Amino acid sequence: xxxxxxxxxxxxxxxxxxxxxxxxxxxxxxxxxxxxxxxxxxxxxxxxxxxxxxxxxxxxxxxxxxxxxxxxxxxxxxxxxxxxxxxxxxxxxxxxxxxxxxxxxxxxxxxxxxxxxxxxxxxxxxxxxxxxxxxxxxxxxxxxxxxxxxxxxxxxxxxxxxxxxxxxxxxxxxxxxxxxxxxxxxxxxxxxxxxxxxxxxxxxxxxxxxxxxxxxxxxxxxxxxxxxxxxxxxxxxxxxxxxxxxxxxxxxxxxxxxxxxxxxxxxxxxxxxxxxxxxxxxxxxxx
Numbered sequence: 001x002x003x004x005x006x007x008x009x010x011x012x013x014x015x016x017x018x019x020x021x022x023x024x025x026x027x028x029x030x031x032x033x034x035x036x037x038x039x040x041x042x043x044x045x046x047x048x049x050x051x052x053x054x055x056x057x058x059x060x061x062x063x064x065x066x067x068x069x070x071x072x073x074x075x076x077x078x079x080x081x082x083x084x085x086x087x088x089x090x091x092x093x094x095x096x097x098x099x100x101x102x103x104x105x106x107x108x109x110x111x112x113x114x115x116x117x118x119x120x121x122x123x124x125x126x127x128x129x130x131x132x133x134x135x136x137x138x139x140x141x142x143x144x145x146x147x148x149x150x151x152x153x154x155x156x157x158x159x160x161x162x163x164x165x166x167x168x169x170x171x172x173x174x175x176x177x178x179x180x181x182x183x184x185x186x187x188x189x190x191x192x193x194x195x196x197x198x199x200x201x202x203x204x205x206x207x208x209x210x211x212x213x214x215x216x217x218x219x220x221x222x223x224x225x226x227x228x229x230x231x232x233x234x235x236x237x238x239x240x241x242x243x244x245x246x247x248x249x250x251x252x253x254x255x256x257x258x259x260x261x262x263x264x265x266x267x268x269x270x271x272x273x274x275x276x277x278x279x280x281x282x283x284x285x286x287x
Contacts, residue, residue: 001058001059001061001062001063002063002065003062003063003064003208003211003212004063004064004065004066004067004211004212004215005065006046006047006050006065006066006083007066008043009039009043009066010217010218010219010276011039011218011220011222012036012039012040012043013276014220014222014276014277015032015035015036015039015222016036017272017273017276017277018032018222018223018226018228018233018277019032019033019036020238020243020273021233021234021235021238021273021277022228022232022233022234023234026232028226028227028228031226032226041098042096042098044098045096045097045098045158045159046065046066046082046083046096046098046158048098048158048180049082049083049094049096049156049158049180049183050065051180052180052181052183052184053083053085053183053184055184056085056184056187060087060088061085061086061087061187062085062086062087062204062208063083063084063085064081064083064084064085064086064208064211065082065083066080066081066082067080067081067084067211067215068080068081068215068216068217068218069081069136069137069140069211069214069215069216070140070214070216071136071139071140078216078218079132079133079136079137079140080133080218081093081094081133081137082094082095082096083096084137084211085187086199086204086207086208087191087199088197088198088199088200088201088204089150089191089194089195089196089197089198089199090149090150090151090152090190090194090198091137091149091150091151091152092151092152092153092154092187092190093130093133093134093137093151093152093153093154094130094153094154094155094156094183095126095129095130095133095153095154095155095156096156096158097126097155097156097157097158098157098158098159099112099114099123099157099159099162100116100159100161100162101114101115101116101117101162101163102114102115102116102162102163102165103157103162103163103164103165104165104166104167105125105127105164105165105166105167105170105173105177106125106167106170107125107167107169107170107173108167108169110124110125110128111123111124111125112124112125112126126155127155127173127176127177130153130154130155130176131153133153134151134152134153137151138151140214144210146207148198149198149199150194150198152190153176154176154177154178154183154186155176155177155178156178156179156180156183157177157178157179157180158179158180160179160180160181164177164179222276222277223277223278230278233277233278236270237249237254237266237267237269237270238266238269238270238273239254239256239258239259239261239263239266240261240263240266240269241256241259241261241263242256242258242259242261244256244257244258244259247263247266250262252264254266254267271287274287
């Protein structure tokens with residue numbers, strides 16, 4: 001049962017709006033495009049994971065996507081889980097990686113070396129990342145008087161074209177890395193091996209409400225992130241047909257002087273852009 005759906009990350013909406021409203025030759029546009037591609041690849045990998053999870057029975061498997069829970073509210077510290085599965089017998093944290101190429105998991109330096117088109121690139125070890133998430137989640141459960149239930153974790157490689165290689169000293173973590181197609185088999189194996197019931201249905205429903213209540217979506221200041229001034233953002237209503245701006249306001253509609261199309265509601269997108277890029281609150285005069 002999916003308790004919390006996966007949705008398009010807010011950061012992607014912000015990046016899309018930003019890219020529409022900065023000049024083609026804007027100095028930081030390549031960095032923004034690169035970041036947008038990375039976030040989109042991650043989101044696509046997580047969506048492909050969701051396809052595999054549809055094979056789980058509806059009963060006894062409670063699935064939460066994109067959870068961001070407080071670790072220390074006084075310091076504004078949070079930890080994030082790509083996917084969490086709660087069963088009466090255990091909890092399973094899933095970290096999704098949508099990396100394409102030859103992947104070498106190097107235990108000595110705690111990294112993944114990706115080789116693609118002859119170019120090597122290093123990424124942080126996802127096992128260490130998901131171990132940290134499991135530790136944070138255990139602390140979070142304990143802070144809400146929930147203890148004892150086993151917590152497992154997996155790193156799921158969703159790209160079917162990736163070649164996975166493991167360094168010899170990495171073997172102790174070998175069973176923590178699975179491909180998307182093997183995920184359900186791994187979950188069924190866990191369920192078969194761990195039959196003690198730690199949570200009742202009532203407990204799980206209570207925990208589900210607690211997770212949803214404590215979840216807080218990340219909302220970064222996108223202009224501050226890329227050191228962009230408000231004055232650098234193009235204002236006006238964007239044409240939904242050709243992408244030009246600004247449109248001309250005529251009687252009850254907007255007119256694009258570039259493609260001659262008319263639209264009565266094109267301003268709604270501009271209001272959303274303002275909320276995403278500038279502020280979610282605005283006075284009529286400023287708008």
